[in-house]
Amino acid sequence: MSQDFIARVNFNEQGLVPAIAQQWDTHEVLMMAWMDASALERTLATGEATYYSRSRGEQWVKGLTSGNRQFVREVRIDCDGDTLLLLVDQTGGACHTGDRTCFDAISLTIAGQ
Amino acid sequence: MSQDFIARVNFNEQGLVPAIAQQWDTHEVLMMAWMDASALERTLATGEATYYSRSRGEQWVKGLTSGNRQFVREVRIDCDGDTLLLLVDQTGGACHTGDRTCFDAISLTIAGQ
Numbered sequence: 001m002s003q004d005f006i007a008r009v010n011f012n013e014q015g016l017v018p019a020i021a022q023q024w025d026t027h028e029v030l031m032m033a034w035m036d037a038s039a040l041e042r043t044l045a046t047g048e049a050t051y052y053s054r055s056r057g058e059q060w061v062k063g064l065t066s067g068n069r070q071f072v073r074e075v076r077i078d079c080d081g082d083t084l085l086l087l088v089d090q091t092g093g094a095c096h097t098g099d100r101t102c103f104d105a106i107s108l109t110i111a112g113q
Numbered sequence: 114m115s116q117d118f119i120a121r122v123n124f125n126e127q128g129l130v131p132a133i134a135q136q137w138d139t140h141e142v143l144m145m146a147w148m149d150a151s152a153l154e155r156t157l158a159t160g161e162a163t164y165y166s167r168s169r170g171e172q173w174v175k176g177l178t179s180g181n182r183q184f185v186r187e188v189r190i191d192c193d194g195d196t197l198l199l200l201v202d203q204t205g206g207a208c209h210t211g212d213r214t215c216f217d218a219i220s221l222t223i224a225g226q
Contacts, residue, residue: 001221002221005219005221008219018131018145020133020142020145022142026140027139027140027141028140029133029135029142029198031191032131032133032191032196044221044223047223047225072223073222073223074220074221074222074223075220075221075223076216076217076219076220076221077216077218077219077220078144078145078215078216079208079209079210079212079215079218080215083145083215083216085142085216095192096192097192099192102191102192102193102196103189103190103191103196103198104189105190105192106118106121106189106190107187107188107189107190108114108115108118108157108187108188108189109186109187110157110160110185110186110187110188111160112160
């Protein structure tokens with residue numbers, strides 16, 4: 001089941017796919033990070049989000065050091081298979097800064113819309 | 114103002130940044146696409162989402178051919194500057210398939226969460 005699902009993902013030339021994490025009930029977009037096939041497999045097997053750090057070149061389990069764990073309820077694949085949407089239940093802040101989401105700091109409002 | 118904002122974005126080695134589009138009121142995650150600095154500048158200037166197609170190597174204005182226009186109310190930059198979140202007002206379906214979102218087709222529920 002998981003293997004069939006993973007086979008539908010179009011990983012990029014680095015073997016990675018961007019994964020957007022959204023809080024399942026409030027619908028906040030929490031963060032975006034990358035997964036390789038193995039991180040996705042681990043996420044599906046454990047129910048906790050596992051990502052791949054491009055800078056460190058290794059997998060990381062969300063919340064393993066911070067305690068702000070991210071439980072994954074559902075994974076969706078977009079129409080061309082190259083982006084994932086994770087519906088999650090995030091404990092505490094999703095951002096390494098402690099903010100609830102990674103998008104809380106800098107914003108620009110466009111006038112007239 | 115726009116230039117200061119754009120200067121805070123960390124574009125990747127191809128000069129691109131992923132942009133997540135979220136319906137501002139229902140909070141649906143609609144799609145993810147890429148922008149170069151010029152597409153972001155055009156988005157901020159016009160208030161309509163302009164992306165960069167990696168396959169075609171050119172900018173495209175969302176909805177220009179389909180009529181399903183995407184009006185941008187706010188742009189947020191994430192904590193490390195390498196992902197954008199657009200709060201938009203999407204006319205009709207955001208997906209080229211006609212679906213409301215690009216994440217409507219394939220999903221896997223993780224048991225026990």
